[in-house]
Every structure is written in structure tokens, then in C-alpha cells.
Amino acid sequence: MTVKLASYALVLLLAITLNFLLPRLMPGTPLRFFVGDDVALLSQESIQELMAQHGLDKPLWEQYLRYLWQLAQGDLGYSYQERQPVLTVLLERLPWTLLLTGTALLLSTTIGIVVGALAAWRYGSAFDALALSLFVLLDSMPSFWLGMILIALFAVQLGWFPIFGAQTPWASLTGWEYLLDILKHLALPVLTLTLTTISGAFLVMRSAMLGVLGEDYIRTARSKGVSEFGVLYRHALRNGLLPVTTVFMINLGFLVSGATVVETVFSYPGLGRLLYEAVLQRDYPLMQGAFLLITLSVLAANLVADLLYSRIDPRVRV
Amino acid sequence: MRVFKIVAFLLVLSGLMLFTATAQAPLVRLAIPTTERALTPYTYNTGFPGWYLLMLVYDALMVTDLDGVPRPWLAESVRVSPDGTVWTLTLRPNIRWHDGQPFTSADVKFSYELYQRVTHPRFSGPLRGVTVETPDARTVVLRLSAPSPIFDLTLADTPIVPKHIWEKAPDPKTFESPVGTGPYKLVQIVPDQFYRLEANADYFAGKPAVQALVLPIIRDATATFTALQAGQIDAATRTLTPELVAQFQGRPDIKVLSGPGFVSTLLLFNNERAPFTDPRVRRVIAGAIDFNELVRTILLGLGTVGSPGFIHPSSPWYNQALQSYARLTPEQANRALDELGYKDTNGDGVRESSDGKPLRFELLTRSGDPVRIRAAELIAQAVKPLGIVFDVRALDSDTVAQRVWPDFDACKGRNYDLAIWGWSAPVMTQANVRGLFHSDCKLGTLNVVGYANKTLDGLLDRQAQTANREERKRLLDEIQKIVADDAPFLTLFYPDLIFAVRPAAYDGWAFLKGEGIIHKLSFVKR
Numbered sequence: 028m029t030v031k032l033a034s035y036a037l038v039l040l041l042a043i044t045l046n047f048l049l050p051r052l053m054p055g056t057p058l059r060f061f062v063g064d065d066v067a068l069l070s071q072e073s074i075q076e077l078m079a080q081h082g083l084d085k086p087l088w089e090q091y092l093r094y095l096w097q098l099a100q101g102d103l104g105y106s107y108q109e110r111q112p113v114l115t116v117l118l119e120r121l122p123w124t125l126l127l128t129g130t131a132l133l134l135s136t137t138i139g140i141v142v143g144a145l146a147a148w149r150y151g152s153a154f155d156a157l158a159l160s161l162f163v164l165l166d167s168m169p170s171f172w173l174g175m176i177l178i179a180l181f182a183v184q185l186g187w188f189p190i191f192g193a194q195t196p197w198a199s200l201t202g203w204e205y206l207l208d209i210l211k212h213l214a215l216p217v218l219t220l221t222l223t224t225i226s227g228a229f230l231v232m233r234s235a236m237l238g239v240l241g242e243d244y245i246r247t248a249r250s251k252g253v254s255e256f257g258v259l260y261r262h263a264l265r266n267g268l269l270p271v272t273t274v275f276m277i278n279l280g281f282l283v284s285g286a287t288v289v290e291t292v293f294s295y296p297g298l299g300r301l302l303y304e305a306v307l308q309r310d311y312p313l314m315q316g317a318f319l320l321i322t323l324s325v326l327a328a329n330l331v332a333d334l335l336y337s338r339i340d341p342r343v344r345v
Numbered sequence: 346m347r348v349f350k351i352v353a354f355l356l357v358l359s360g361l362m363l364f365t366a367t368a369q370a371p372l373v374r375l376a377i378p379t380t381e382r383a384l385t386p387y388t389y390n391t392g393f394p395g396w397y398l399l400m401l402v403y404d405a406l407m408v409t410d411l412d413g414v415p416r417p418w419l420a421e422s423v424r425v426s427p428d429g430t431v432w433t434l435t436l437r438p439n440i441r442w443h444d445g446q447p448f449t450s451a452d453v454k455f456s457y458e459l460y461q462r463v464t465h466p467r468f469s470g471p472l473r474g475v476t477v478e479t480p481d482a483r484t485v486v487l488r489l490s491a492p493s494p495i496f497d498l499t500l501a502d503t504p505i506v507p508k509h510i511w512e513k514a515p516d517p518k519t520f521e522s523p524v525g526t527g528p529y530k531l532v533q534i535v536p537d538q539f540y541r542l543e544a545n546a547d548y549f550a551g552k553p554a555v556q557a558l559v560l561p562i563i564r565d566a567t568a569t570f571t572a573l574q575a576g577q578i579d580a581a582t583r584t585l586t587p588e589l590v591a592q593f594q595g596r597p598d599i600k601v602l603s604g605p606g607f608v609s610t611l612l613l614f615n616n617e618r619a620p621f622t623d624p625r626v627r628r629v630i631a632g633a634i635d636f637n638e639l640v641r642t643i644l645l646g647l648g649t650v651g652s653p654g655f656i657h658p659s660s661p662w663y664n665q666a667l668q669s670y671a672r673l674t675p676e677q678a679n680r681a682l683d684e685l686g687y688k689d690t691n692g693d694g695v696r697e698s699s700d701g702k703p704l705r706f707e708l709l710t711r712s713g714d715p716v717r718i719r720a721a722e723l724i725a726q727a728v729k730p731l732g733i734v735f736d737v738r739a740l741d742s743d744t745v746a747q748r749v750w751p752d753f754d755a756c757k758g759r760n761y762d763l764a765i766w767g768w769s770a771p772v773m774t775q776a777n778v779r780g781l782f783h784s785d786c787k788l789g790t791l792n793v794v795g796y797a798n799k800t801l802d803g804l805l806d807r808q809a810q811t812a813n814r815e816e817r818k819r820l821l822d823e824i825q826k827i828v829a830d831d832a833p834f835l836t837l838f839y840p841d842l843i844f845a846v847r848p849a850a851y852d853g854w855a856f857l858k859g860e861g862i863i864h865k866l867s868f869v870k871r
Contacts, residue, residue, distance in 0.1 A: 292565055301537070
């Protein structure tokens, strides 16, 4: 266990160092972005003053030590593009992202498990073929494209759902109406994200179940007269769930990295788009903070998975 | 009797229409593409639309009218001393901040000194060396270290903040406060989602024409215009691309507003790299390009052909007498290049210079900007028959910037042959010719081509220090003539600014020449 924790700590330090270095290896400076288009109006003196104000005139190692020191104090720094503490910026977006990616992950995993198990059970049937081709087709669709189709159909043609945002900006709603408004805004992005990600859980579940259904103990169960339903859900499904759990845990770790493309198409205020813009704008502190958050959640998900495995599969001992 | 009824009905109807026409629009939803943070002078994000939105909440001492000429605003009169160094302003009486406190000359002094003390990328530079005196609560005296012909633009550009609030700000760069004197009060910010502004009913220039202004952030261009078509927003700060115009013009519920834009698109020559060191070579290339054709095919006619003197024909500083570049037939161009000593000696279809180097160059342009990539391709096609090869390279915009204008510092040199480039509207509004053309990189901060002409330098210095508008105009005429002759870069075109709005929500938009419909005077009628 100590070895395990030490390895986690080492990975964390490595990740922090990389998070610091990678943004600075990209061409360009963040200057253009704390100045905007007005860079053409700047004098050289102002440019130097601005770089100094953000500590960007210092050598790299000094910036790195300062970053570590700040981090040790729990200070993630100030975002250039938002002019707010990085932590505040991240925490503002986090609930929206979790709402979007979390709902989509739950939906796609549940549907994937149920349909995947059924498809394996009825392997080779019309249902299996239909489910397989449908989910592979959906998987191969670019999510921005599917999102736009859904917008065109459900938001523009039918007018059932809004096109952008996470809530109606000009309505001061409260209570149930507010909740309904949030759900309406959530519907299309979640649908897009769910549809394009179902195939992961579905394929893993289907192949795992195919393996399990061929095992001797299933034949034993069948021969001792267990009903088909019982075979499927009491015997096969439980064991078939293991690989899906792995996939689920991996996805869980990446929940906070958001869904950049879907968030952009629907103007959803999530972390994925925030990170994408931080990269475009060379917003070093925000990139570092967002990467750190992702690193931490991936590590945490791994840790949980490690601990959980010994529970659901006694053969694995930590 | 029946006729009477009809007349009466028409009278009532027209009365109703008149009423609705003058009534305040209740709500306009204006989509913006990105966050403007806390929308204070130190936190707004973009030049356009950010600064224009900022100026809905804040005011400056002057405002530019729809022709781009500054006139008094928070000040009711502006007097300039004959030598142009002393500007005396009398402030309008009875103006109040959004929190009810009176606005006085102390706020002006505080704001200007704030920008001098805490560097601001836009407001600090023009105020360098300016001292502020306030003889009384309604008088401001500004002393300049040297006369400036465009100081009135500075007065119209610089927002005034309330002293009683900002003097308590621990760090102005991150301070958040919604209080201004402007036509709109900032009532709500939901980060990354929207801003809500409400009309300032006591605004000194009259009640704003729209009661509530909601600014949802829609990042994606397609989503923006889909939302407009579906009626989920009423206008957008994002401009329409020429391809979209036809689609919108056919709709009864949407109005397309367009006019000249001051953003320029240029072909840069590296003036320090042979053969572009030679103005004759640059002129031959200019003569081979059909500028009208560029506007017709790339902008579908929705733009203005570039002036060889850079200044937009709609600008008050434009030299009317300027001739466009002499068009050369392929024969004339080929003969000119032969005479300059560039010949295709090895018969590969590409000319070589006298030292044997082929005339093959890299033409940089930023990826993700179809207009510029198309311009680059058309230019490459135009010079090909002359035995000159331009290899078009579309690179990430930061990489292009780093090679053309390393660290935004003209003194750091340049590393390119040719590039498609552009300057934003303020460069045109200020007619910042010294920045563009001066050979001293400390003054020619935008001289990214490395152009040097000593005669021109003298004129550039003089126009930057004259206090007299007519004198400056005369000097600028002369400067444009020299630039047109030297062709240090080619001004290809200025794309029109095209906006789409839903007139049912609000139809009072006013087009500010070169800058568009998103500005204070679209909401304040005077």
C-alpha cells in the first residue's frame, strides 16, 4: 500500500511538472491575450511592463519554483483570460460539466450494459445486428455534426429545445421552472454525448458477455434448470460487468475534462471548452490548474478502481 | 359613414404604429462570442466588441459620432490652446454615477492618473506625459508634453471610472465594480453564460432606446446564426461572412446591415530580403494583381478595394487624389522583370536573380481564415505567369505572428518572405501612419515589413506633432502618395462589416463608419 501511494505521489509530481512545461513549449506568448486586439496599440514599454506584471520576464526555473511554492500553499494563481483566481474559474464550470458529462456517462453506460448483455445473449440475431450497427454508426459520427443535426431538428424545426447555453439568460426563474429550464438546456447536449459514446460500454459488455456465456458454469447453471433470465442476470451479467467497470472508471476520471466539442456546439459553460480556450489563449495558469484538476481526478478514479476491484473480484488483491 | 369608419380606423392604426415606433424596446438579446470578464476598463477582453460594450456602462469625455469624428460627451465643451498642448474641458452639470453619487472633475483626474499608474494596454500609452489639473468641480485642464493631432480620439477612447469606488480597489486589474455613468447599468454577470444590462433611466443624453440588453455568450459561429434564424437571439456582434448574406437577405424577419469596415487585409513584403528590397519589384507584383477581382471573388463584392496609401477611402484622412497601382499586362510585367535582371536562365519556368537564386518564396497566412487563404492562392496564381513562385503556407496564427512580428516588437526583426496580414480598426481610425511606416522601430512599432524611407520619416514625425487638423491632412496626403509609390506592402482590401438583426425586437441600430452597429449611439438617440 505504501508503495502504491508513493507511486501515486511520483506520478502527481511528474504530471505537475509536465503541466507546467507543456504550455510554455507552445509557440507564441500569452501577451496577445491579456491585451486582445489592442496589441497594435501597445508601446514596447507597456509590453515589458505587462510581461513583468505576470512574472513572465523571469527565467523558466524561477517561474517553476514559484509555481510549486504557490501550489504548496493551495494557490492556483490568476487566470489571464478570466482575471479571476483559477480555482474560482474552475469551480464555476465544474458543476455544469459534471451535470453534462456525468449524466451522459451514466446514461451511456446503463444503456450500453443492458443492450450489450441482451445482444450477447441473442448473439447473431437481428436485434444483435441492429444494435451493433446502430451504435457503431453513432460512434463514427462526429459529435459536432450530430449535435448540429439535433439542433436543426429539435431546436429549429420543432422548437422544443433551446440552441445554446445552460439556462435562459433573460428569465429570472425559480424553483421547478428553473429546474425545467436547466433540463431543457441539458437535453440535446446530453443526447449528443450519450449517443456518440454508447458504443464503448456496449461493445465491451457484449464481448465480455459472449466470453462469459461460453463458460462451463453457465452450462452448469442452465443444466440445473435455472431460468434464462436467471442465467443472464444472476450468473453471466455479474461476471461480465468487470471489464465495463474498468471502462467506466477510466471515463469517470476524465469526467472533469468535459466534452469540448459538444460544449462548443451548444455553448455550454463547461470545463472542456474553458480548457480549449485556455490553450488557444496561452493562459498558462488556467491550463496548469485545469490539467491539475484532471490529473487529480484521474488518479483518484484509479485509486478507487484499485480499491473497488478487490471487492468485486476477490482474485485481485491490493 | 363607412369611409369615415375606415379613416378613423387608419388614424387609430397609424397612431398605434407611431406609439410603438417611439416606445422603448423592452429586450434585445445580443449574442457575443466570448467572455468580457467583469466588463470593467481593466477586465474587458476584446477590442471589438469588448470595448464597445464597456462603453455602454462607462462614458468618456468625448464620443465619436457616426462619421468617426470626436465630439463632446461627458464634457460639454472642449477648447484647445493654439499650440495644441493645453486642452480645457468643461464638464456637463448634474451627471450622476449609477450609485447616485455626483460625477465631478475629480473622477476624471483620478481615472487618467489611474491609467498612468497601472499600465493598461490601450488607455495608458496615449496618456503618457499628460498632467491633469482640476481648477473646479466642472473644469479639467489637460497639459500635453507635445501636441497631438489625435488627442481628441484619446478623450473619446478613455473611460472614466468613479473615484469614490476605485480608490478603494486593492488591485485595479482584477477589481470588479459595475458602476459607471453610461446608458446601461450592469446588473448581472453569469460567468461564461451571459451579461444582463438595464437601461439607466436618468442618463444625461436621454433614456436608452432598449430597456434590457442581454448578452448571451455563444462561441460557435454556426450556433450564433442558427439561434438568430430561430428567433432565440435578436442580434449578434459576430459579423456575417459574405457567403451567408444571401441566405439572410431573403428573410422577412431578418435585416442585414452593412457598411465599410476599417480592418485591413494586406500582402506584406519583407523589405529587408531580396528581391523585395527593390520597390520596382514590389510594384511589378502589385501590377500583376487584379485587386477588383480579389474583392469580387473572395468577398463576393462585399468589401472595398485597398488603397495603395493604406488609408480607407471612407476615412476622413484619405487622399482623394491617389491613383491605384498601374495594372501591367503579362508582357509588360515580364519585360519589366527582364530589365531588372531577373531571367529564367535554366528554363524551368522560374526566374532567377543575377546570383542564380530562383524567385521562389514562402507566402505565410494563418490557417482557419478562408478569406486570407483564398487571397494568398489568388495572388500566387497571379504571379505565376511572371515566372515567380509563391508557395502558400497556412500556419497557426500565433506561429505566423511570431515570424512576422516576433513578440510584437518590430525591433526584434522578422523571419518571412511574404505574408497575408491585417491591422485592426483602431490603426485606421487613428491613421497611425508613423507606427506603420517609420524606419525607427521604436516609433514604427507596426513596421513589420522593415520599410525605411528617410524623407518619409520626417513627414511622419511632423504629422504626429502638429496640432492642426488641416495641416495633418495635408501631410497625410503627401505620406499616402509616397507610400503608394514605394509599395512597402500592398493593401489588398477592407472587408465590409455585415450584421444581421431581427428588426421586430429593435430596429434603431446606427452604423458607425468603419466600426459597425455595436456602440453607444445605437442605443442613445441624440
